[in-house]
Amino acid sequence: MTAALGAFAVTTLLAMSVPTTAHGASVPAAHAAECGVRSDGRLYCGNKVGAKGYADRSYRSATRGQLNGTFSWFVCWGHGDPHPGQNDIWYWTQLDNGAWGNVPAVDVNTGQDPAPGLREC
Template identity: 65%
Template sequence: MSAYRKIALSLAGAALCGGLTVAAPAQATPARHTAAAAPAAAAAECGVRADARLWCGNRVGAKGYVHRSYGSGVRGTLTTGFSWFQCWGRGDTHLGGNNVWYWTKLDNGQWGNVPAADVHTRVDPAPGLREC
């Protein structure tokens, strides 16, 4: 049974037993954060998991490049605010003030290098993630 179905059944049961009112979900709106709070909150969720990937918040719309350089071609973007990253490597210095780039599968299915400035890590490279 899917997680979605389990949650739906749990909510339905709670509504029947406890008089819970279940309304249609509201339209999603982007979270409103201050510029300082958003990266800090996202970094708190950031870490290498059992699959050896870094799972971390990222800037929505972050570009993935062919090489570890803003001057190389763009392969695609990250359209969601939370992604996984396979490994890291050194490249050109980017807007984050270091030269760490993260390798990931972009939302269009292409692989690309994302500058660490667009990944909400506490430190770069992320501890426990392998170098590539």
Template identity: 75%
Template sequence: MHAPTVRATSRLAAIAIAAAAGTLIWSPAQAATGQADKYGPGYAIPDSEGYADRSCRSAIRGQLDGAFSWFVCWGYGEAHPGRNGIWYWTRLDDGAWGNVPAVDVNSGRDPASGLRGC
């Protein structure tokens, strides 16, 4: 029952450590040439989890390694540690599709500008 809170606290600690060490670079999402109408880019924090549903209580389908990622669309779901209910849909590193909470994505604003709803 407390796993999402523990995971979120661990993630926030990892972000603080990485930021202090200068290894985490945040940049607002920018549209790539020819892809803006289909996908929206952004950076996910290290080891962001992708969920089956728009809820941290749903099954984990995979992770994003913290590298630059493409997001297909966004939608409302359960509130997450970012205190909003915005989730992004993407292909995870293992090839599965999943929902990533907005708190784990640096898009500049939520929902990401120009990214369609789904």
């Protein structure tokens, strides 16, 4: 293998293994497994790739965008329509396109809903 091809392979593997935040910035792999409220009051947690954010806390409302990465932050939670996660909790965040939306808890990797320590909105 040539040096250039080897460097390309290493760079590609590293890029594929580093998760990103809701805004596309990379986060250390150790943070990808983390799910909790930090000192800034936000919940930082893993999420389903492609999770959609809705205008209201309902699948019937308009889709505002999605989360393309696997790790995001959420500013608060609220009750809404029930979803397949067996509850009615939705999390409010800024989506990857810059719009704000409600993400159903079923798409956020919390241990319990609502996430302990996160404020209600």
